[in-house]
Amino acid sequence: MAKNDLKLLDCTLRDGGYVNNWNWGFQRAKEIVQSLVDANVEVVEVGFLRNVEKYNPDITVCNYIEELNKLLPEETKGTMFSAMAMRSNYDIEKLSKYSGKGIEMIRITAHDYDIEDGMDFAKRVKEKGYKLSINPINIMGYSDEKILWIIDQVNKIQPYQFSIVDTFGSMKRRDLDRIVSIVDHNLDKNIRLALHLHENMSLSCCLAQNFIDKHLNRALAVDGSLMGIGRIPGNLPIELIADYLNDYTDNRYDIDYLMDAIQDYIAPIKGKVEWGYTPAYFLSARYNLHRNYAEYYLEKGDLTNRDINHILARFEQSKKTAFDSAYADKLYEEYKNHQIDDSEDREKLNHILQDRNILVIAPGTSIKKYKSQITNFIEQNNPVIISVNFVPNEYKVDFAFYSNNKRFSKINNHVCKTIITSNLIDGSADYTIDYNSLSGAFNQGCNSLIMVLKLLKGMNVKSITLAGADGYSEEGDNYYSSNIRSYSEHGNRFNVAVSEAIHNLDVKVDFLTPSKYNII
16 A cells, blocks of 8 residues: 555544543653654544643643643654534633644534534634544434535634544444445545544554555545543554554554553553453443443443343434433333343243244335235235234234323224233233333334344244334335334434344345335
């Protein structure tokens, strides 16, 4: 791979400071900076600009850029220095104009709920003469349309750099491919594209390599920290990606200086405070949730990783980005109250369903359009018919499965046997299945179709066929009847997620009617 304009940015003193409250000690912080300069790291971020009570030279969080500049060496060897500021906790009036020396780049960040104000904040930074990097928090939480809006705003501001930030560590390779493609094709080519990753799924180094190997026709940057230090589970270890770049590009980093810095300054901290991959933080990433939720449930002390998985699966989209302890407690109490022993009902169902063909009918419009095909299938295969969250008038079903209390409460006269999940506390049914045992198989919340399939997986059935599982279209009707319509907005990403969930259940499913889920 030929050399291109690719820079490594080390954020040890800034992002790594979550581990030790940024209390590095003044001299140790200076020595870490010097080690990174000696290792030929192109950009070193030395701390946060934040509203604090007073200056403490041992802490890398400061009110004024002049205070952070005290950490810089006299001989910089071409290294650029940066600091980070968040719109919501820094008074931009404290930032003096760039003097031509010292910290040259300011990386600004903002949440999804204040991203528009964040763009105004970014403009103010640029007006003061600094190289500007715009780093929106949690790009995985944005729709493609919103990402395009952000890029449009960035192009108008014309910063030095724009960063793809995987705040909750939920990014996988296909996510990276999709987001990089959107950004690269729409971001002005003169703006550097950077990547900031976390270790929730132990994928940061693989994703960084994939990003580098795309050979994008633009200037690039990749963030990392020594030994991946950062608030658990941590960041991309800069020494690993530096070694990769040494092997496959013309970049040259002195790994010895990085190893010395790790041994002298970082490893002793890890003996006291842990970071790195843990299952609970993988689960928070799986659902693209604020990491504090995983931490909160771990501290409860009475939840297994399986329990945490099932609780996190219930989160509403609006509660994912900002930590809400009251909401977390509400779901915790609901979960504990809904645990039941369903072994007897499962055994009864298994006796009925084992070695039988199963037809699952979902409420898509195709159950009307393809009525003749469905009727023929029923006549030829004599399946046990299970409907999902409704009872169709067109077909005689054997069981109706409900996990949605709103749908279940509308049924006055049950014309078939009913199977409900234990969260439907106001209803009585023929069979009740522990809700917690079926949730957690879908990474965008709870999905009744996936729950039915998970239940059937353990029933020794002969075959499973789906009808009416049409998937979601942004145009047209998605439900065969308007009175069961859901007003949640879904699109193709949701269809892909359902398809992947079905695939991950490792259960063979045949689609009798056309479905946007039938793509894997």
